[in-house]
Amino acid sequence: MVETDDEQLLVTHSRNGDHAAFEALIKSHQTMIHALTFRMTGSTADARDLAQETFVRAYQQLDSFHGTSKFSSWLYRIAVNACLDWRRREKRRLMLHTNWSDAQANANSPTEPANDLDDLSRDVQAALLKLPEKQRAAITLTVYGGKNHAEAAEILDCSETTISWRIFSARRKLKKILSAKNVKIKGGSND
Amino acid sequence: MTDSELDKKLNAARSPELEPDYAADFSRQVFAGIRALPVEKTAGRNSPANLWRRQIALGFSFAMFFLVAGFFIGHWHTKDEMLRVEKAVTPRHDLLADVKMINETLALFPNRVRAIVQNGHDGMQLVLADQPDVPNSPPLFVKICDGTNCSSLVTFSGQELEIAGQKITVLADGSGGIILEGRKFVWDNQSPNTLPDGLKIEAKNLTLRKL
Numbered sequence: 001m002v003e004t005d006d007e008q009l010l011v012t013h014s015r016n017g018d019h020a021a022f023e024a025l026i027k028s029h030q031t032m033i034h035a036l037t038f039r040m041t042g043s044t045a046d047a048r049d050l051a052q053e054t055f056v057r058a059y060q061q062l063d064s065f066h067g068t069s070k071f072s073s074w075l076y077r078i079a080v081n082a083c084l085d086w087r088r089r090e091k092r093r094l095m096l097h098t099n100w101s102d103a104q105a106n107a108n109s110p111t112e113p114a115n116d117l118d119d120l121s122r123d124v125q126a127a128l129l130k131l132p133e134k135q136r137a138a139i140t141l142t143v144y145g146g147k148n149h150a151e152a153a154e155i156l157d158c159s160e161t162t163i164s165w166r167i168f169s170a171r172r173k174l175k176k177i178l179s180a181k182n183v184k185i186k187g188g189s190n191d
Numbered sequence: 192m193t194d195s196e197l198d199k200k201l202n203a204a205r206s207p208e209l210e211p212d213y214a215a216d217f218s219r220q221v222f223a224g225i226r227a228l229p230v231e232k233t234a235g236r237n238s239p240a241n242l243w244r245r246q247i248a249l250g251f252s253f254a255m256f257f258l259v260a261g262f263f264i265g266h267w268h269t270k271d272e273m274l275r276v277e278k279a280v281t282p283r284h285d286l287l288a289d290v291k292m293i294n295e296t297l298a299l300f301p302n303r304v305r306a307i308v309q310n311g312h313d314g315m316q317l318v319l320a321d322q323p324d325v326p327n328s329p330p331l332f333v334k335i336c337d338g339t340n341c342s343s344l345v346t347f348s349g350q351e352l353e354i355a356g357q358k359i360t361v362l363a364d365g366s367g368g369i370i371l372e373g374r375k376f377v378w379d380n381q382s383p384n385t386l387p388d389g390l391k392i393e394a395k396n397l398t399l400r401k402l
Binding site: 051052143179 | 194197198200201202203204205207208209213214217218220222224225228326327328348349362363364365366370
């Protein structure tokens with residue numbers, strides 16, 4: 001990942017219409033954003049759409065990045081909001097189906113599985129998807145995004161206390177789900 | 192399952208790798224998405240559309256400034272008269288009773304109100320942030336008495352304020368739990384403990400009905 005000062009320079013150039021600068025920002029952050037959107041949705045296809053939407057929104061909102069936080073934190077906030085909006089749209093879409101059988105078919109259709117994942121990764125992802133969205137976001141940011149509680153609170157626009165509560169609740173649920181699933185780590189033992 | 196066992200499992204779980212072709216082409220897809228947007232959504236800062244928007248925003252800001260200044264000047268000059276009227280209407284003049292005032296203040300300064308403070312009978316004080324960066328969160332009512340005077344205020348989780356001569360951080364967990372942290376004490380509304388210097392604290396979540 002590029003250094004913060006270089007990032008600020010790239011943001012400034014991007015604001016002035018320098019596409020090469022924005023492309024450099026995309027390449028630096030696309031992996032982490034794809035990982036986040038996948039953790040939030042469980043679907044490779046939706047994750048890719050949301051990753052694209054994140055960067056498009058970021059381009060539109062470049063003027064609102066003031067450099068008071070890390071660019072990655074600002075980008076994560078946009079990505080999380082895109083995922084939460086996606087979730088609301090999906091729920092609304094299912095509710096609006098007038099044909100009951102269509103609604104049932106859609107509700108029961110599985111999310112597109114990520115075929116290149118091992119069993120552990122699939123089970124952990126399935127467990128993450130059972131968490132409420134905001135708990136899932138808190139866990140994803142702190143475990144996979146490398147953010148501390150203060151940074152996660154800033155990204156999710158809540159207090160640090162709220163983040164701590166969400167992570168505590170999420171970990172408790174994950175322990176329950178993964179213990180019941182009896183998930184094995186390669187070379188490790190069951191609980 | 193222990194915490195470290197959970198951490199091991201979470202950290203061992205991978206997300207799908209991006210195929211090299213997809214990764215190389217991704218930025219092109221993003222720019223295609225940007226080009227598909229309506230023109231005004233991607234206009235540069237100095238485009239004509241944004242220039243006149245900034246002028247209107249500046250004019251609106253000036254108008255709001257004079258409106259608010261006029262409001263506070265009028266409030267100070269007619270404070271005695273208003274107190275007489277308010278006492279007749281609201282015999283117990285406290286923040287909780289002025290729900291309308293609180294709602295109007297929050298609407299007037301969206302995401303900028305750090306606290307609305309009432310010190311004894313001296314009237315209201317508004318504590319504003321320089322930027323509209325106060326997160327949306329449920330309002331909290333806090334009352335602190337230092338043995339001589341009491342201050343009541345409406346504030347929000349995460350705010351650091353000076354109240355009754357004390358620098359205090361207010362935290363809420365969204366489930367009714369409120370913590371006040373000062374230099375020499377930590378107070379929790381769910382298990383209140385002894386406070387120094389004759390300090391007394393009351394805190395609760397505030398419900399503001401939309402009027």
